[in-house]
Structure formats: structure tokens, C-alpha cells
Amino acid sequence: MDFSDTPEEARFRSEARAWLESVAKPRDASSSFAIGQETGEFEAEFPAQRAWQQKKYDAGFGAIYFPTEFGGRGGSSLDNMTFMQEEARFDVPVTAHFMIVNRGCCSLLMRHGTPEQKKVIPASLRADSVWCQLFSEPGAGSDLAGLRTRAERDGDDWVINGQKIWTSNAQIADWGVLIARTDPTVPKHKGLTFFMLDMKSAGIECRPIKQLTGASNFNEVFLNDVRIPDTHRIGGVNEGWKVTVSFLAGERSNIAIKELMPLIGGIAELARRTTINGRPAIEDGEVRAKLASFYVREAGVRFTVQRMLTALSRGEEPGPEITIGKYTLANLVQEMTAFALDLQHAAGAVMAPDFAPFSAVFQDEWFGSVIDRLGGGTDEVLKNVVGDRILGLPADVRVDKNIPFNQTGAQG
Amino acid sequence: MDFDFTDDQKAIQGEARKLLAARCDRHQVRKLLDAKAPYDAGLWATFAENGYLGTAIAERHGGLGLGRVTQCVIAEELGRALAPLPVSSSLYLAAEALMLAGDDAIQAEVLPQLASGEKIGTLALAERMRPLHALDHLECRVVDGRLRGEKLPVPHAQIADFAVVVADHEGTGAGVFWVDLRQAGVECTALPTVDSGQPQARLLFSNVPARLLHADAAAIVPKLLDRAAVYLAFEQIGGATAALELSCDYARIRKAFGRPIGSFQGIKHKLADMYTKIELARSNAFYAAWALEADAPELPLAAAAARLAATDAYEFAAKETIQTHGGIGATWEADPHLFYRRARALQSLLDSGPAWRDRLVDALHSQFAA
Numbered sequence: 217m218d219f220s221d222t223p224e225e226a227r228f229r230s231e232a233r234a235w236l237e238s239v240a241k242p243r244d245a246s247s248s249f250a251i252g253q254e255t256g257e258f259e260a261e262f263p264a265q266r267a268w269q270q271k272k273y274d275a276g277f278g279a280i281y282f283p284t285e286f287g288g289r290g291g292s293s294l295d296n297m298t299f300m301q302e303e304a305r306f307d308v309p310v311t312a313h314f315m316i317v318n319r320g321c322c323s324l325l326m327r328h329g330t331p332e333q334k335k336v337i338p339a340s341l342r343a344d345s346v347w348c349q350l351f352s353e354p355g356a357g358s359d360l361a362g363l364r365t366r367a368e369r370d371g372d373d374w375v376i377n378g379q380k381i382w383t384s385n386a387q388i389a390d391w392g393v394l395i396a397r398t399d400p401t402v403p404k405h406k407g408l409t410f411f412m413l414d415m416k417s418a419g420i421e422c423r424p425i426k427q428l429t430g431a432s433n434f435n436e437v438f439l440n441d442v443r444i445p446d447t448h449r450i451g452g453v454n455e456g457w458k459v460t461v462s463f464l465a466g467e468r469s470n471i472a473i474k475e476l477m478p479l480i481g482g483i484a485e486l487a488r489r490t491t492i493n494g495r496p497a498i499e500d501g502e503v504r505a506k507l508a509s510f511y512v513r514e515a516g517v518r519f520t521v522q523r524m525l526t527a528l529s530r531g532e533e534p535g536p537e538i539t540i541g542k543y544t545l546a547n548l549v550q551e552m553t554a555f556a557l558d559l560q561h562a563a564g565a566v567m568a569p570d571f572a573p574f575s576a577v578f579q580d581e582w583f584g585s586v587i588d589r590l591g592g593g594t595d596e597v598l599k600n601v602v603g604d605r606i607l608g609l610p611a612d613v614r615v616d617k618n619i620p621f622n623q624t625g626a627q628g
Numbered sequence: 629m630d631f632d633f634t635d636d637q638k639a640i641q642g643e644a645r646k647l648l649a650a651r652c653d654r655h656q657v658r659k660l661l662d663a664k665a666p667y668d669a670g671l672w673a674t675f676a677e678n679g680y681l682g683t684a685i686a687e688r689h690g691g692l693g694l695g696r697v698t699q700c701v702i703a704e705e706l707g708r709a710l711a712p713l714p715v716s717s718s719l720y721l722a723a724e725a726l727m728l729a730g731d732d733a734i735q736a737e738v739l740p741q742l743a744s745g746e747k748i749g750t751l752a753l754a755e756r757m758r759p760l761h762a763l764d765h766l767e768c769r770v771v772d773g774r775l776r777g778e779k780l781p782v783p784h785a786q787i788a789d790f791a792v793v794v795a796d797h798e799g800t801g802a803g804v805f806w807v808d809l810r811q812a813g814v815e816c817t818a819l820p821t822v823d824s825g826q827p828q829a830r831l832l833f834s835n836v837p838a839r840l841l842h843a844d845a846a847a848i849v850p851k852l853l854d855r856a857a858v859y860l861a862f863e864q865i866g867g868a869t870a871a872l873e874l875s876c877d878y879a880r881i882r883k884a885f886g887r888p889i890g891s892f893q894g895i896k897h898k899l900a901d902m903y904t905k906i907e908l909a910r911s912n913a914f915y916a917a918w919a920l921e922a923d924a925p926e927l928p929l930a931a932a933a934a935r936l937a938a939t940d941a942y943e944f945a946a947k948e949t950i951q952t953h954g955g956i957g958a959t960w961e962a963d964p965h966l967f968y969r970r971a972r973a974l975q976s977l978l979d980s981g982p983a984w985r986d987r988l989v990d991a992l993h994s995q996f997a998a
Contacts, residue, residue, distance in 0.1 A: 217697045219631065504989045505981075512912065512936050515912055519631070520908065522914075523914065540907055599893075599896065606903060607896075609888075
């Protein structure tokens with residue numbers, strides 16, 4: 217049990233810190249602690265975010281745990297965590313929301329891709345190419361395997377027809393990962409195939425969805441006779457579910473790795489500035505109880521991630537255990553930001569950046585927190601994962617599990 | 629960074645688990661409960677023979693010098709087994725108090741007795757409803773080197789040979805004293821408690837000699853409570869994990885509406901919540917164990933977080949284990965109430981939530997200020 221850096225880790229940390237100091241300004245506790253959930257004007261902010269990812273990549277910090285043959289640094293997941301800790305101290309653009317998908321797709325290609333497919337990895341890690349994921353459908357969310365988008369073989373191609381939804385970044389994406397039904401005559405999990413899709417292909421139409429935040433980061437994506445060459449199939453025909461499960465597991469651990477200490481610091485700062493019953497809010501028992509409970513959960517997830525990294529560094533396979541981090545953090549952010557708005561009294565309802573404390577960042581994040589409880593698996597689906605896969609509880613009754621998909625009545 | 633126990637520590641933990649499974653199963657725990665016995669003397673002797681009591685005590689003081697993290701992994705097993713042993717009083721409280729406040733002479737005299745299990749120590753700090761961290765105007769007083777007053781409740785006092793007593797020191801504020809409990813003028817009354825495996829007593833001192841260990845209790849007590857909180861967090865996590873396993877076992881076999889109740893989300897998500905709280909507590913406790921061993925400046929923050937998370941996890945696991953069992957869970961014959969008792973006893977033992985939350989926020993301030 218040693219929480220300090222080894223000499224090697226300390227060397228990497230100071231190298232990262234020195235580089236960050238040379239290119240960025242430190243963030244001070246009272247200014248920016250946005251965690252950049254699905255908020256703000258994505259398209260306006262994206263160029264700066266992409267440029268920051270490219271800068272990191274060129275300096276060797278943009279793809280730390282990817283092998284050098286794919287343009288990565290060849291470092292460890294622990295190095296990556298160290299870099300993130302250091303990066304959190306600087307006022308730099310957030311990149312997590314598109315890099316989670318980019319990294320996930322690159323990891324997937326490393327595991328399941330053909331040599332030809334793997335050629336796109338370096339540009340994707342540098343964010344020269346952006347990826348999106350075409351999974352959910354209007355009729356298939358938590359029950360993803362119930363999706364209806366069809367892929368039919370035509371010569372060397374597959375022809376895709378259907379509709380996807382909740383697709384972040386589809387409007388700017390170069391590539392998409394797509395799961396589609398290739399055999400409706402078998403039970404739902406057994407007739408799916410996984411593809412990579414050139415988003416500039418003919419027949420793709422993206423329509424932005426206006427979210428409750430007012431921003432539009434999500435899209436509906438309509439696929440009309442879109443052709444995908446068979447060389448862009450990932451994994452075997454009708455073996456797409458396995459690929460999907462491995463992809464989603466990676467996504468959940470990514471969402472669990474998020475620096476929330478600045479946000480807690482921001483709430484503590486807010487509690488020093490505002491009052492309750494004539495006294496500084498920071499002296500109020502309820503406020504202190506809340507701050508303590510925020511820290512306990514934040515630290516709980518942060519150290520759970522450290523345990524996972526230690527296991528990884530010993531060559532152990534990461535299990536589903538980190539699932540708890542995803543829904544814990546998503547709920548925590550929602551609760552923390554709501555409490556920050558409570559502390560602002562009447563001003564909590566004001567969204568105008570010039571008048572709301574901290575440029576309305578708590579208001580923005582409070583809206584954005586809704587999304588994280590849904591994306592990458594809802595709280596409810598993930599608790600099923602914990603119950604079934606970790607605790608070994610019996611699965612819920614699934615009435616359509618063994619019935620051919622085209623006989624379940626799901627096809628409309 | 630290496631955020632896990634060593635292979636040696638895991639092996640020691642495995643041995644402790646085996647020993648406790650053989651010598652302290654729930655049947656044995658219930659036998660003690662039915663008899664209202666304050667501890668299992670036979671198991672204490674076995675535990676001592678195997679060297680477990682000297683784990684964190686230095687070799688020059690008769691211990692094994694294996695360090696505090698090793699003591700933590702053993703604590704987890706004690707908690708898992710609901711072991712009716714005075715380890716918390718004798719080691720987490722008394723031995724640590726001596727290591728913090730005692731001089732070389734008393735350490736050399738007493739620590740070997742604690743490491744061998746030949747003597748049992750405790751900490752006499754609480755005065756009824758007064759929070760443990762509040763050291764001003766204590767009722768118990770040392771005047772002219774003699775102690776008078778009441779301490780209540782004192783854990784394991786009815787079986788302890790001596791106590792580290794925190795009392796007013798000649799009117800100058802709280803000091804830390806060493807007091808022999810086997811002497812005239814010490815009246816000990818065992819008190820019925822929520823958990824007879826974690827017994828408490830009332831101590832009444834009538835002008836008994838008290839040996840001063842440290843004149844400034846404020847410099848000792850917070851650190852002592854931090855250390856004890858880390859060990860106890862591991863006991864709490866061990867107990868909560870055993871309660872979760874009991875619940876899962878039951879949810880797999882108990883059927884309602886034609887299927888196992890564990891397949892219903894109402895039960896499944898409750899057990900997932902239990903698991904989540906336990907793992908978040910475990911991760912906080914890992915960090916606290918490191919801070920304890922390294923005597924790091926982060927200890928106050930880490931100990932408070934471990935304490936709060938473990939207390940919350942155990943309380944939730946214990947009460948929801950009864951709920952998961954339904955009516956049978958509310959009977960004397962079924963095991964869930966053993967956890968309900970122990971969770972509460974460990975919660976009360978070392979100050980409950982509010983005091984620790986306050987300490988955590990203070991520690992957090994200094995971290996943000998740094």
C-alpha cells in the first residue's frame with residue numbers, strides 16, 4: 217500500500233507539469249471548474265478543444281496509454297491518470313466528451329480491427345478525425361439489443377437502413393461505430409453486426425436534437441440506403457453484440473474518471489461567500505454535512521479508480537467493478553450542483569453569466585448532469601450489471617430473450 | 629503508486645479468515661450473545677498465540693512489527709466474523725494511545741503485555757453524551773495526582789486490566805493518564821448494551837493514583853481517534869461485506885411470485901446500492917490505511933472520510949439485510965440482527981457522523997488552502 221509516486225512516476229509527473237506550465241495558465245479555485253458535461257455551445261467551443269487535443273498529442277500527452285505503433289506514448293493507464301490530475305490544475309479546454317468516444321473506438325479497433333482498419337487510429341487519437349457512436353434508437357435504449365436498423369448484404373457492401381438517436385457529435389464526425397441487425401430470424405442478441413461507418417457516405421442525414429439545456433450536442437441520424445464496404449465490418453457477421461459489450465464497458469470506466477475536486481472546492485468557496493441565517497454558510501451544519509458527503513463519495517470513486525489502475529498495472533483484467541463509479545459520479549454531480557444553486561438563494565435561478573455566481577457554471581452543470589445519468593447506461597441498467605455480474609443475483613425475466621427477433625412484435 | 633495490499637498481507641488476511649471461520653462462526657457468536665458474555669476468552673488466547681495481537685506493535689516491544697496496514701487487514705476479518713474480542717479497546721485505542729502519549733518506560737512495560745494478550749487495555753474517554761473530541765471541562769479530574777469522577781461508557785472496561793484515561797489535569801486542561809483498574813477505589817459496573825459482543829461499562833474512580841502520560845490531551849486525542857477510526861473502518865467494511873453476502877445468498881434462494889427475489893429490481897438495486905457503499909468505503913479505507921502507515925499529513929481527512937463512508941455502508945447494509953430477509957429477518961433466530969447490533973455499536977464507539985463530518989470539512993479547508 218503506497219500512495220506516493222515511485223521515482224519513475226514522479227519523473228513523469230514533473231515532465232507533465234513542466235509541459236503544462238509552458239503552454240497553459242493554472243486554474244484558480246474561484247474561476248473555472250466546469251467539468252464540461254453536455255453543456256454550452258459545442259460547435260463554437262469545439263475548434264479550441266480539438267486544437268488542445270492536437271497540442272497534447274504532438275507533445276506526447278494526448279494518447280498516453282496507447283502503444284507507440286498506433287501513435288501513442290506507450291505509457292500506462294496510471295500515467296494517463298497522473299496526467300489528468302496535473303491537467304486538472306490548468307485552465308484548458310475540455311476534451312473528454314469527444315475523446316472518450318475516440319479513444320473507445322481506437323481501443324476497439326486495436327482489439328477487433330483488421331490491419332487496414334487500424335490505420336485510422338493515429339489520426340483519431342490526435343482528434344484529426346472525430347468519431348460518433350450509432351447505437352441507441354428510438355425504440356432501443358437500455359434494451360439496446362432490440363435495435364431495428366437493418367444491414368443487408370449486397371455484393372461487397374452492406375446496405376443500411378434505419379434511424380439512430382442520441383448520437384453526440386454526429387454532425388462533425390468523420391467516423392461512426394454502428395451496430396445493425398443482420399439476421400432478424402434469430403433471437404435479438406444473435407443477429408447483430410458491428411461496423412465502422414464513413415460519416416461522409418451518401419444517405420446519412422443528421423438532425424440536431426435540442427436538449428433541455430437548450431444546446432444541441434445530440435442528433436438523430438437517419439440512414440437511408442447507406443453503403444458500407446464489408447471491409448469496414450468489425451468482428452464477425454452476427455457477432456456484433458460481443459463487440460458492443462466490450463465497447464460499453466470501456467466507456468463506463470472512462471466516465472468514472474473525472475476530476476471533481478475543483479467543483480467541490482468551488483462549492484466550498486461559494487459557501488464562504490454566501491450566508492445562512494446571518495452567518496457564513498460554511499459554518500452551517502447542514503452545509504458542512506453536505507460538503508463532507510460530497511468529498512466521501514468523490515474520494516471513494518477516485519480511489520476505486522486507483523485500485524483499478526493498480527490491478528491493471530499487475531496485468532489483471534479490469535472487471536465490471538468500476539461500473540459503480542459511473543452512476544455514483546453522475547448522481548453526485550447532479551446533487552452537488554443542485555446544492556450549489558440552493559446556496560445562491562434567489563440568484564440560483566439566474567442563468568445570465570454576468571449576474572450569476574461563477575458565470576453560471578453551476579446552473580449549466582446542473583442541467584448537464586441530467587445527461588450523464590443516462591448516457592453510457594442509465595443508473596438502472598448499471599445496477600442490473602452490478603447485481604447480475606458482480607453479486608451473482610438471478611437475472612430478471614426476459615420474455616423476448618430466446619425468441620427470434622422477427623417474432624417478438626418489436627418490428628414496426 | 630501501489631494501491632493494494634501486498635501478497636504477504638493478503639496471505640495473513642487469508643489465515644485470519646480461516647482461523648475465525650473455524651473458531652468464531654455465527655453459531656459461536658450467538659452462543660456468546662445468548663450467554664451475554666463480554667468476550668470469548670478461548671478465542672482471545674488462540675488469537676494471541678497466533679501473533680495477531682502484536683501485528684502493529686514493534687518487535688522491541690514484543691510485537692511482530694508488521695505494520696498498521698497489516699493490522700487493518702486483520703481488522704477486516706474480525707469485523708467479518710463479528711468476533712467478540714476486545715481488539716478495538718486493547719489495540720486500536722489503548723496500545724495506540726500508549727504509542728502516542730507514553731514515554732519509553734511505560735511503552736516497554738505495557739506494550740509487550742498487550743501484544744501477548746496477557747493484559748487487556750482500554751480507553752476511558754467518554755463522559756455520557758459528551759462528544760469524544762470535546763475535551764474542555766471534563767467531569768473526571770486528577771487532583772494532586774489522584775483521579776476522581778465517572779467515565780461512561782468505557783468499552784471492555786469489565787475485562788480490562790488498565791485504562792488510558794483522559795481527565796482534567798490539576799485544573800490546567802485535559803491530560804492523558806494511565807490507570808490500573810485492578811485497584812481499590814475503582815468501581816466497575818457492566819452496562820447492558822446494544823451489542824454484548826462490544827461491551828461497555830461504567831467506571832467510578834475515587835481518588836485513585838493516576839500516572840500522567842501526556843499533559844496536553846488535545847495534542848493526542850484527535851490523532852488517536854483518527855488512528856482508531858481507520859482500523860474500525862476495516863472492521864465495519866468486513867461486517868458490511870458479510871451482511872451483503874448473507875443478503876445475496878438469501879435473495880438467490882428465497883422465492884416470491886414464482887421467482888427468486890434477487891431477480892426483482894427492488895431487491896437487486898438495493899443490494900447494488902449496498903455493494904456501492906461498501907466499495908466506496910473500502911477505497912476510502914485503503915487511502916486511510918496508507919495515510920496511517922505513512923503518518924501522512926492527509927490522515928485527518930482520510931480517516932474522517934473512511935470513518936464516515938464505512939459507518940454509512942455498515943448501517944445501510946445491516947438494516948437492509950433485515951429488510952431483504954423480510955419477517956424472518958426480525959427474529960432472534962435469524963442472523964441479520966447480529967449485524968444490526970454490531971453496526972450500531974461500532975458507530976457509537978467512536979463518535980458518530982456529525983463530529984467526523986466537521987473534522988472532514990476542516991481538513992478539506994486546509995487542503996484547498998494549500
